[in-house]
Amino acid sequence: MILVENLTRNFGHHKAVNNLSFEIKLGEVVGFLGPNGAGKSTTMKMITGFLPMTSGKVSIDGLDIGKNALQVKQKVGYLPEGAPAYPDMTVYQFLRFIAEARKIPSKEQDLAINRVVEKVALETVLNRQIDNLSKGFKRRVGIAQALIHDPDILILDEPTDGLDPNQKHQVRCLIEDLAENKIVIVSTHILEEVTAVCNRVIIIADGEKRFDDSPLALQQRSKYHNAITIKLSYMADISGILELSGVADLKHDKGTNRVTIFPETGQDITAVVQQYIQSNQLPVDMVFPEQGRLDDVFREITSPKLTTEEVV
Numbered sequence: 001m002i003l004v005e006n007l008t009r010n011f012g013h014h015k016a017v018n019n020l021s022f023e024i025k026l027g028e029v030v031g032f033l034g035p036n037g038a039g040k041s042t043t044m045k046m047i048t049g050f051l052p053m054t055s056g057k058v059s060i061d062g063l064d065i066g067k068n069a070l071q072v073k074q075k076v077g078y079l080p081e082g083a084p085a086y087p088d089m090t091v092y093q094f095l096r097f098i099a100e101a102r103k104i105p106s107k108e109q110d111l112a113i114n115r116v117v118e119k120v121a122l123e124t125v126l127n128r129q130i131d132n133l134s135k136g137f138k139r140r141v142g143i144a145q146a147l148i149h150d151p152d153i154l155i156l157d158e159p160t161d162g163l164d165p166n167q168k169h170q171v172r173c174l175i176e177d178l179a180e181n182k183i184v185i186v187s188t189h190i191l192e193e194v195t196a197v198c199n200r201v202i203i204i205a206d207g208e209k210r211f212d213d214s215p216l217a218l219q220q221r222s223k224y225h226n227a228i229t230i231k232l233s234y235m236a237d238i239s240g241i242l243e244l245s246g247v248a249d250l251k252h253d254k255g256t257n258r259v260t261i262f263p264e265t266g267q268d269i270t271a272v273v274q275q276y277i278q279s280n281q282l283p284v285d286m287v288f289p290e291q292g293r294l295d296d297v298f299r300e301i302t303s304p305k306l307t308t309e310e311v312v
């Protein structure tokens, strides 16, 4: 278990992380989200013991990181932002080097290297120089080094940043696979990542926690959650839709002839809308169920807090 209590880090007068508290249990895959400069990497570095905190407390399985840094680091695998490695080394040399640095006994190193090479599928590039690998493979090498000592906790800072869609997909599948019996924290500013791989979302902005709940709860904050958009092939009278039970509002974009129908909170309006379309023989080309627009929710959650003077 990870327990973070009132974690704070100042750089000069700037509070990069401000009084952050949360608790993460085994089996949780946490998306740690925030805009650029929100304090994600600074938090990750403090949780992994790579950066001293200004104040607060981090403990892992009851061990205070300030007092037991070495023991805590043995429990944690960390992929820093940008997945730094030694570019002149081959993948094998790098993993061997990390196994040494992690003080894995010589007799167990081959086993540890083979295990992560298989897990992360690095067999085909084992003897290639890291510098010459694609970004996707470089990232996988970074994940392999984080896993080499078989940690219970995996902290990945922007693991899919800069990857193409196929590579992103591969890394996400890998994270899902790894998450089974670990705690995984994935720092990202990519919203789709959260719904793809995480079962919990923590959002920070200006170093402070702004949201901590499930990805579904995040989607439910969107006005578009469970809304339905229909595309009309030509103009038709749709005024009766607003009278339907459970419908809160509608938006008609006359340029594209798309109508978005918003439900009252918690209502499922699929059946009533479909029935209305049929009984009124509306010229509908397509029907799109909406999941919720996370971009809007993210903007709302992370927008700067207004001061009392600004509110007045």
Ligand SMILES: Nc1ncnc2c1ncn2[C@@H]1O[C@H](COP(=O)(O)OP(=O)(O)OP(=O)(O)O)[C@@H](O)[C@H]1O
Binding pocket: 011, 016, 034, 035, 036, 037, 038, 039, 040, 041, 042, 043, 081, 189
């Ligand atoms: N070593 C440092 N010295 C001074 N300021 C720093 C240092 N490291 C981070 N900061 C500042 O602290 C704030 C938080 O930075 P951090 O890198 O943690 O943000 P982030 O959420 O990871 O951003 P990004 O998504 O851009 O990586 C930023 O304003 C950053 O400029």
